[in-house]
Structure formats: C-alpha cells, structure tokens
Amino acid sequence: MTLAPPPPPVPAEPCAGRRGTPRQRVWAACQPLAWIGPAIVLIFSVVLVPVVLMFRTAFHDIDAVGFDRGFVGWANFEALLREPSLAAVVTRTAVWVVVVVTATMVCSLLLAQLFNQRFPGRRVARWALIAPWAASVFMTAVVFRWMLDPRSGLINIxxxxxxxxxxxxxxxxxxxxxxxxxxxxxxxxxxxxxxxxTTYAILAGLQAIPADVYEAAVLDGASPWRTYRSITLPLLRPALLVAVLINIMNVFNSFPIIWAMTAGGPGDQTATTTIFMYQLKSSSIAESAALSVVNFGIVIVLVVLFLKAAGGRSQVQS
Known part of the structure; x- marks a missing residue:
C-alpha cells in the first residue's frame, strides 16, 4: 500500500509589525519622532552643544576677549590647580554640601514623621510647607539679604x-x-x-510602608524605638538615599543663594566651586571652563549614584 506524501507546511503569516510596503514600515517607525523630536532637539541644543563647547574651551588657550589661540592640552587644569584660593574654595564647598544636606535630612525626617501622624490642621500645615519650595530660590535669598541689612534688616532689628x-x-x-x-x-x-x-519625598516613603508590618511588630511586643529602628528605617532607606543624592546634586550646583546674598564675597571668601567658576571667567575663560569640566564630572558621578539608587528602589518596591 502506497502512503500519500505529507501535505506541505503552511507558511506562517507575517507579523503585524512587518505588514505593508517598505515605505509604510518606515513611516510607522518614524511616527514616534513627532513626539520625542522636540525633546531631542532641545537636549541637543541646550545640553550637548554647550557641554562640547565647554570641553573644547577647557583645552584651548582663550584670552579675555575670546580669541582662541589653539589647543594647549592640560595647561588650563594645571593653572587652575595653582590658583591660591582653590583649596579654600574646595574645602568650603565640602562644608557647604555636607552641612546643608545633613541638616536638611534631619529636619525633613522629623517633619515627615510629624506629617505622617493625624492631628488637627495637618492639611494646612502640609500646604504651608510647600511655600518655601514654590517661591523662587533667588527671591528667597534676596528677601533674607534684606532682612540681614545691618541698619534696617528685620532679623537685626x-x-x-x-x-x-x-x-x-x-x-x-x-x-x-x-x-x-x-x-x-x-x-x-x-x-x-x-x-x-525632602520632607515630601520622605513622607511618600513613610506612607508606602504597609500597616500590617507595624501590626505584626506590636503583636511581637516590639518597643516603638525597636520598631522604628528595625522596620521604619530599613524600609525607608530607598527614599532616604534618593533624597540624599538629589539634595547633594542641588546643593553642590547651588548658585542663586550665594550669588544673591554675597556674590561669593568679600572677594571669594564665601564662594563655592560653582561661584568660583563664575568669578574666574572675568580673568580666564579657559580656567573657568576647566573648573566647569571638573564640576561636570562630579555631577555625572552623582547622577550615576542616583540612577543606581533609583534602580535599587524599584527592585525593593517590586
């Protein structure tokens, strides 16, 4: 008995993404550019181009009027290291960042714990806390400078x-x-x-902690301090880490407060690296660009740490 040959395999249908003519597929692939195109142009023109020019300037000899005398390698960085005020500026910047971030985190942690409790007027208190954040930082610094006027300042009075x-x-x-x-x-x-x-970032972390975890701790007889140390702080760690890194980046790059209150003076005795970078441009544009490159590298390191912290936070939440 002769067996019939098996039927030929049925060809698989093309997937939906490959249907249509090549022109239609190219058009479908380019449609997202209509939405992200303006953002790409903005990032390229406002971020990437200035960064490239900054690096170029840092390695060129540019005089006070802007004439480019050519590539000089690391000479601008060597001249920057010879600046007599650089060591004091770097030390002051470290003190500025550490003290501001530490004080901010401690005060914000206490306020977040307070706002996480129920009490009369809590909503009004939360709204009032937004005011210093909603106002312009430069305007706030100017108001404090007026209040510290030696003759008629409200604080001095x-x-x-x-x-x-x-x-x-x-x-x-x-x-x-x-x-x-x-x-x-x-x-x-x-x-x-x-x-x-910072307070709202920590408060969001506190409100994300499940209530049944605290109920289990109460049933186990844990004290309030043991509950806070063994449950609240470990579960709050991702929010705390992200808040710390964001504050470090903001405080390190802070310009309006110092510039509005003292402009880095007298001389450069209250300047941080960001203010000192701006002051250097009047004497050496190339040295100012070299310090900008150093600050840019520090910010990139902070951004990498922030991304790692954010990735760790998403893993914890998942």
Whole structure:
C-alpha cells in the first residue's frame, strides 16, 4: 500500500509589525519622532552643544576677549590647580554640601514623621510647607539679604530688641560682610528652601510602608524605638538615599543663594566651586571652563549614584 506524501507546511503569516510596503514600515517607525523630536532637539541644543563647547574651551588657550589661540592640552587644569584660593574654595564647598544636606535630612525626617501622624490642621500645615519650595530660590535669598541689612534688616532689628546686638549699623550687625558668619546664614537659607521637597519625598516613603508590618511588630511586643529602628528605617532607606543624592546634586550646583546674598564675597571668601567658576571667567575663560569640566564630572558621578539608587528602589518596591 502506497502512503500519500505529507501535505506541505503552511507558511506562517507575517507579523503585524512587518505588514505593508517598505515605505509604510518606515513611516510607522518614524511616527514616534513627532513626539520625542522636540525633546531631542532641545537636549541637543541646550545640553550637548554647550557641554562640547565647554570641553573644547577647557583645552584651548582663550584670552579675555575670546580669541582662541589653539589647543594647549592640560595647561588650563594645571593653572587652575595653582590658583591660591582653590583649596579654600574646595574645602568650603565640602562644608557647604555636607552641612546643608545633613541638616536638611534631619529636619525633613522629623517633619515627615510629624506629617505622617493625624492631628488637627495637618492639611494646612502640609500646604504651608510647600511655600518655601514654590517661591523662587533667588527671591528667597534676596528677601533674607534684606532682612540681614545691618541698619534696617528685620532679623537685626529683632536681635537688637532682645539684646543680642548692642547697636544697629555696626560691623557686628553686618552678618553678610563677615565671611564666617555669612557662610552659616547662607547654609540656613539653603536648608530652609531644601526642606519642603525632602520632607515630601520622605513622607511618600513613610506612607508606602504597609500597616500590617507595624501590626505584626506590636503583636511581637516590639518597643516603638525597636520598631522604628528595625522596620521604619530599613524600609525607608530607598527614599532616604534618593533624597540624599538629589539634595547633594542641588546643593553642590547651588548658585542663586550665594550669588544673591554675597556674590561669593568679600572677594571669594564665601564662594563655592560653582561661584568660583563664575568669578574666574572675568580673568580666564579657559580656567573657568576647566573648573566647569571638573564640576561636570562630579555631577555625572552623582547622577550615576542616583540612577543606581533609583534602580535599587524599584527592585525593593517590586
């Protein structure tokens, strides 16, 4: 008996993404560009082009009027390292970042714990906390500079009324004219404007902790401090880490507060690396660009840390 040959295999239908003519497929692939195209153009023109020009300037000899004398390699970075004020500026920047971020995180953690509780007027208090964050940072710094005016500043008048300042208009009342005092007043303003965002970031982390975890801790007889140390802080760690990294980036790049209150003065005695970079451009554009490259590298490292923290946070939440 002769067996019939098996039927030929039925060809698979082409997938939906490959149907149509080549022109239609190209058009379908290019349609997303209509939505992301403006963002790509904006990033290219506002971010990438200035970064390329910054790196180019850092490795060229450019005089005060902008004439490019050619490639000089690492000479601008070597000249930057010979700046007599650089060591003090770097130290001041480290103090500025560490103190502002630490104080912000401590105050925000306490406020977030408070706002996570139920009490009369909680909604109004939360709205009021947004005000320093919603206002312009430069405007806030200018207001504090007015309040610290040696003769008519509101803060100095109050300190005079309670007996802290013996007389208005003296050198003792000129807080922003003395570098050591000015730095601490600017740190206070930076903490003031950083607290709202950080508090809400931590509050979001607190509200994401499941309530049944606390119920299980109560059933096990854990004390409030043990519950906070063993449950709240570990589960809050991703939110804390992201808040810390964002604050470090913002505070490190902070320009409006220092510039509006002291402009880095007297001289450069209250300048951070960001302010010092701006001051250098009046004497050496190339050195200013070299310091910009260094700051840019630090920011890139911080961004990488932030992305890793955000990735770890998403894994914890999943």
């Amino acid at each position: 109050f300190l005079h009324d309670i007996g802290v300042l013996p007389e208005l208009g003296t050198a003792q009342a000129d807080w922003l004219g003395r570098p050591s005092a000015a730095l601490w007043w600017m740190i206070g303003v930076a903490v003031f404007v950083s607290i709202p965002f």
